[in-house]
Amino acid sequence: MNIGEVSERAGLPPKTIRYYEDIGLVRPLRSDNGYRAFRESDIHKLAFLGRARTLGFSIEDCRTLLGLYEDETRESAQVKSVAKEHLTAIDSKIAQLKSMRKTLSHLVDACQGDHRPDCPILEDLAKGS
């Protein structure tokens, strides 16, 4: 199967698929004309990767997860460990964003947003909280 169809079926842009091959996440065969020839197993892997990326896992995490997926001797604890660390990272990102959001929304509310130059947002940035 050519990259175009794979792209549709796996839900990933061709550029991304080529990139994943570049970094060794998938290894499609090649046809005589030089085109990539994907097997069902490649598509399966790509879809796996797409879903892992949707959950926010880094490429390196994805590589690890894919390795574990293909390793019959894995222990679920290994998978869980990767996922838990990622969950922690997500939590701290959320906390950071919420903190930004809080400050920023106060400032936005305090700003008149009219034609005059006076602005609490700039004042805050200028002198700190």
Add this chain to the structure above:
Amino acid sequence: MNIGEVSERAGLPPKTIRYYEDIGLVRPLRSDNGYRAFRESDIHKLAFLGRARTLGFSIEDCRTLLGLYEDETRESAQVKSVAKEHLTAIDSKIAQLKSMRKTLSHLVDACQGDHRPDCPILEDLAKGS
């Protein structure tokens, strides 16, 4: 004042300060020995930038905000507009992270995390939600 002291006073690493000069956010003078010579106004700007970055504004937003800050003829509506757009972006990032968090925490909870290979996390990634 040299970059080291400015770094401490503005709370930004020297590398970052040099970078900000590179991209034209600050324009410190130069001493005869070639060292950067920062004025109080430079430090003030750098601190402003540091706080704007802490609130998650992009460098380009920071450039805009700094420009507005120094523009006596600004209208607060311009500032508010930048801030509101950023707030919206923050909100959608939070929403996205929360969505990831929800799925992922369900999966993590469902995974035994023991020595056996069976893992709901991998199963989910393999076949999608």
Add this chain to the structure above:
DNA sequence: TCTAAGGCTTCCAGTTACAGGAAGCTCAAG
């Protein structure tokens, strides 16, 4: 006076996960 340690300089590479675009080969249709 010489030296060694910092601090400063510039410049180049690496990071993350791709996207855009150019130049050129291949294939299917009319």
Add this chain to the structure above:
DNA sequence: CTTGAGCTTCCTGTAACTGGAAGCCTTAGA
């Protein structure tokens, strides 16, 4: 036989820095 779509590789750019190398400047101590 030509045209257009699809494929290939390769190079560049993105965001916002960080790390490191090579080398100049300054200052304190032996």
